[in-house]
Amino acid sequence: MVADAATEGRSLMSTNGREIKNVVIVHGAFADGSGWRGVYDKLTTQGYRVKIVQNPLTSLEEDVAATTRVLDKQDGPTILVGHSWAGTVITEAGVHPNVAGLVYVSALAPDAGETTAQQYEGFGPTPDFVIDVTEDGYGFLNPDTFKAGFAADTSDADAAFLRDSQAPVKMAAFETPVKNAAWRDKPSWAVIASEDRAFDQAMLQHMAKRIGAKITNVSASHALFTTQPGAVADVIVTAAQNAGNAR
Template identity: 35%
Template structure:
């Protein structure tokens, strides 16, 4: 199996869309790796897994599946046969019976973390000022403008649904820990990565390195692709 046969499927988290992976997609292409950004409705964990499965059905050959933040729960809840490895980028990895909320709120919140609550439609929006304060504090003004403009709300039901047996128990996994994360506690990330027995890469980056430190993300995904390509 050559590296060119392995595709990367990239899954966005809450308050984002597939465009958040733009730099990573371009960087992977330079390494000869085709990438597809899977769109999620963010309406429920069940809906999001179903949407991811529809994307995976369209991919021929082996896949390295990468998820950012909330999407860690989504990539851990699919069981598509063509997935060969998982890459968690500051991502939440609930274990059997846990919810996204259980792991998200496990650690002490950063002082600059936003206070989150659903609106009358049951949707949680990220306050505009939180993009610069906590979501991507290392982003440029232009990047922050785009992140705020394309944000998609997440349904409160996404974070309250318990997961089954996660795929990381059955596939090799990588974890990029974001040590300057103000959204998901770095301590929580270390806890999850250790519990998963993941191959850890730790960087002094913010919560959204897919935008602000793309090279670090690209290198981890390339490493995972190369690892599964030798088998």
């Protein structure tokens, strides 16, 4: 694990003479930005300016555009954070000049020319993570397996709220190749939930190692952004303090 975030947060590392104070967070599929409140609170109390993208989950292009709009409004170097599907989004959007570093939170990390769907090839199934697809091509997580597959370490009440407020994703987005891989030029960190049932653990570790990310393993479900906000915030702080010197 990283060092105590309260200690690290007392000073913010600079990039080219500018402090990294900005953090932009992108939520994944089947969720929205509200689950990041705990991370937001921990970061803002340490002096970070945090913005959370409400991406539409309608296509890779539109999710990247939503992220870019928020990045355009940042006044300097920024740490860009993505969970799950948003790993693909930040991989593409992270080429933005304001992005100093990337944090992948149990997230996908394709290379240029690859699709999200290709990342699953050769890895084990995830039988608790069941996606029901509507006639118009949107995916919802099956309500009967939602807690087991997405949020096993939450209370029944919290899992029910996440289940009933989930945001569907246009499944065709997973077949869209990324044009750019920001992790090839930007330093990356990865937080991996060791009890994640949305992805094969081998897949998560493989993707994080391939991009050269500094890896932190956390005992949590796929909903680690909600259940382990301190651990996730710690890694974001580490990225903010070290992105300028990482490469």
